Amino acid sequence: MTATAQDPETRPPVRTADTTIKKILDELQKVADSDRQNAKNIEELSRGRDLDNSAKYDLIKNNLIYAAETYYLLNKKIIDLKSRTTTSNLDVFITSLNNPESKELGFSLSDRVVELVEKIILKGKSDKNERNTKLVESTKSIINSPIFKSFTSLTPPLAIASSVMNFLHSVSQSNKAINHKLLQEFEKELNKYVIYYTALNDANQKFEFGLNFNKDQLSLLQDNMYDHLAFTANVLKMPLPARGNKTIAESLNEYFFDFRKEKVVDFFGKLEEKYTAGKKIDYEKLLRENPNLKEANNQLEDLVLQTKRFENLYNEYFSLLDSYYTKVNHSLRLAQDNALAEKGIVEAKQAEFRQLKDEAVKEIQASINMRELTVNVEKVKYRYRIF
Structure with a gap:
């Protein structure tokens, strides 16, 4: 057999160079696509960060505005409850029985x-x-x-x-x-x-002891509120003045002439103006340069707990009143059992005492208005901590 050479014109073309170039072009396209996607992702992340900072700021702002009102209401209601014994009518009734x-x-x-x-x-x-x-x-x-x-x-x-x-x-x-x-x-x-x-004397003494203990706890609560308020007020550029020789009640009463919700709204309005460029607020810079705002927000759980403590003391007052009512009625029954007073007179006095006690409860509930405080506290989203 004889081998013959193949005609060069009939050989298949060599594609090595074209394939390499195509691969390079494909890789370049992938890089370009990746760059576009990365740029898009970066843009979305940037927008998300701006949105996140804006949301953080709005939460802090609203929380501190509602907190300012909470401080004011809590102080007002502590003072009201501390001033309570019973009511003038109920006091007259008991004093008369003991005369x-x-x-x-x-x-x-x-x-x-x-x-x-x-x-x-x-x-x-x-x-x-x-x-x-x-x-x-x-x-x-x-x-x-x-x-x-x-x-x-x-x-x-x-x-x-x-x-x-x-x-x-x-x-x-x-x-x-x-x-x-x-x-x-x-x-x-x-x-x-x-x-x-x-x-009767035992009922009076135990009621008076309970009231004094309740007032001591309210004073302690007021001290704690003062300490908590001191930090928040300083963050809001409205620091508490030195107390000097004034009682805590006097100091807080004077301070709350100025420290009100409206002043806090004004504070945030000026803060937003300071960090506005064009028509856009730079929330990232605002939060970065005012880190204490986050801390003030994160401490609001303590304020909410203080309102819960006040609610407990408020309820304890009515428990004291119920116990007092029971003990006075017991003394009246003893007067009847020992034939000191007629049954009809004792029953009439018990009915009168019950009515006076119910009136006292309604008067105090209306005066202190716990719902006003509760509704305001519910607006404070204290569970959302900012970092």
């Missing part, structure tokens, strides 16, 4: 003590001789002592009972007609009144 001269239950302790001395100690012979007359007059003198008149709410009846009993024991040392049996009988009858006034 030894009062006949609200159909008897006067002062008169009853004199009657018991005449009936038991003197056996109905108070006017038989000078000694008996003098004993009655001395008893009246003790009852009418200016010392007891100066007691305003808690112990006049109990002090009178104790003083009269001590006086009779002293007299019995020289007056043999006043024997131990008579003193026991007298003390037994007197103790019926002592039991009633002791129960």
Whole structure:
């Protein structure tokens, strides 16, 4: 067999150079496409960052505006609750029940003590001789002592009972007609009144103790609010003045003449103006150069917790009032059980007390208006922390 050479014109063309160029062109196209996509992504990220900074700023701004109103309302309501005892009508009712001269239950302790001395100690012979007359007059003198008149709410009846009993024991040392049996009988009858006034006194003391503790907790809450407000106010360029010798209530009352929601709105208006270029606010620069705004926002959870603490103290006040109501009613039942007062009179007094207590609750609820504070606090989006 003989091998022959192939005609050059019939050979397939060589494509090596063309293939390489095509590959290079394809790679360049991919790079160009990638650059366009990257540029697009960068643009979108940039817009997203601007949007994110704008959203952050709006959250901080709205939170601090609502916080300013919250500070104002919280301070106002703390002062209102601290000033509460009960109400004037309820105070008059209780003071009257505890007055030894009062006949609200159909008897006067002062008169009853004199009657018991005449009936038991003197056996109905108070006017038989000078000694008996003098004993009655001395008893009246003790009852009418200016010392007891100066007691305003808690112990006049109990002090009178104790003083009269001590006086009779002293007299019995020289007056043999006043024997131990008579003193026991007298003390037994007197103790019926002592039991009633002791129960009433216990109700008053526990209510007063509870009120004082509640006020102490409100003062502590006010101190905490002052400390929290100090940082926020400084961030908003409205720092708290030095307290000096003023009480915290005086300092805060004066400060809240100026520190109001409207002033905070004005602060943010000026801040936006400062960072506006053309018609656009540079939120990134604003937040970067005012980092304390973020911290003030992130601390608002503490303010919300303080409002919750106030709500608890507010509710505790009404619990105190309920407990007081129960204890006073118990003392009135004791007066009935020991035949000091008729059932009808006691029931009428209990109904009157219930009405006065309900009126006191409504008056305080209307005055403090917890919903006003709650609605405002709900506007503070404190759970969204800014970093």
